[in-house]
Amino acid sequence: MNTSKKEIILSPEQSGKLADIYTAMVEGYDQVAAEVGLSCEGCPDNCCDSYFLHHTYSEWAYLWQGLRELPEEERKAIIGRAEKYVQESRAQLARQQRPQIKCPLLNEDGLCGLYNHRLLVCRMHGIPATMTRPDGQSMRFPGCFRCQEIISDDKKYPQEQDAPAMDRTPLFREMVALESSLLGDKRHLFPRVKLTIADMIVQGPPAVDTPFCER
Ligand code: SF4
Numbered sequence: 670m671n672t673s674k675k676e677i678i679l680s681p682e683q684s685g686k687l688a689d690i691y692t693a694m695v696e697g698y699d700q701v702a703a704e705v706g707l708s709c710e711g712c713p714d715n716c717c718d719s720y721f722l723h724h725t726y727s728e729w730a731y732l733w734q735g736l737r738e739l740p741e742e743e744r745k746a747i748i749g750r751a752e753k754y755v756q757e758s759r760a761q762l763a764r765q766q767r768p769q770i771k772c773p774l775l776n777e778d779g780l781c782g783l784y785n786h787r788l789l790v791c792r793m794h795g796i797p798a799t800m801t802r803p804d805g806q807s808m809r810f811p812g813c814f815r816c817q818e819i820i821s822d823d824k825k826y827p828q829e830q831d832a833p834a835m836d837r838t839p840l841f842r843e844m845v846a847l848e849s850s851l852l853g854d855k856r857h858l859f860p861r862v863k864l865t866i867a868d869m870i871v872q873g874p875p876a877v878d879t880p881f882c883e884r
Pocket residue numbers: 708709710712713714715716794795796813814815816
């Protein structure tokens with residue numbers, strides 16, 4: 670069958686929706702972080718070298734919107750770092766190690782070079798969170814190591830579960846709805862996304878094979 674690639678592009682409304690979801694995540698994060706007293710300032714760790722996989726075309730497309738807005742030189746430098754990241758992460762995975770490599774979007778000052786387009790995980794990692802899965806199963810995430818230390822030292826919280834947590838469920842539902850609106854009834858044509866930020870950069874903007882008859 671003849672195929673060609675068709676880029677998956679967020680409409681302005683879909684971009685706006687994702688920006689709203691991201692903003693709500695940050696607000697929810699800030700509220701819980703303030704309650705438990707978590708701040709990333711002075712943290713000896715830097716989560717930007719954590720190995721995270723991302724799962725939506727919406728975020729992938731939004732990441733590329735941000736990359737395209739950067740000056741070309743900057744984008745080229747990021748792509749170069751992403752290529753090295755992909756190579757090195759493959760080597761570490763082959764050695765059965767969980768990769769720990771700086772995100773290619775980290776700039777020379779150690780700051781996120783695409784802050785407004787950073788992904789969901791970058792906005793949520795750190796604080797305790799809960800989520801009810803579509804099958805009804807409840808999950809609880811304890812937060813990063815620093816948050817867990819703060820909570821275990823705080824007499825207010827006899828147990829970890831007593832600490833405040835952000836409920837991710839409504840925002841994740843909104844993400845799922847956005848993904849459905851982006852992919853529409855062609856969802857079956859789209860392979861599952863399971864990519865690092867570096868993979869998303871190296872592979873280019875999300876695109877899907879379209880059968881000749883649908884071009
Ligand atoms: S989220 Fe936690 S581990 Fe990561 S930088 Fe912030 S305080 Fe440190």
